[in-house]
Amino acid sequence: MGVFHIVNQREKLVSREGLKGHGCPRCGGPVLAMEFDTQVVVFCVPFPHKIKRRFCCVVCSRRLTYSH
Numbered sequence: 196m197g198v199f200h201i202v203n204q205r206e207k208l209v210s211r212e213g214l215k216g217h218g219c220p221r222c223g224g225p226v227l228a229m230e231f232d233t234q235v236v237v238f239c240v241p242f243p244h245k246i247k248r249r250f251c252c253v254v255c256s257r258r259l260t261y262s263h
């Protein structure tokens with residue numbers, strides 16, 4: 196039987212920059228790269244920060260994933 200744990204994830208936007216040479220696959224708009232500082236708190240114990248990168252389109256606000 197599983198047990199639920201409360202996980203609080205705090206995200207803080209640390210940087211925003213336009214991605215040159217890439218366009219949104221849906222509308223061709225410019226893509227914005229955003230970096231989040233993520234801190235996971237489990238049982239009031241904060242785990243080390245992690246930097247997460249997300250991409251989204253400026254025009255249609257789609258969240259995008261980047262693959263090489």
Ligand SMILES: [Zn+2]
Nearest residue numbers: 219222252255
């Ligand atoms: Zn778009």
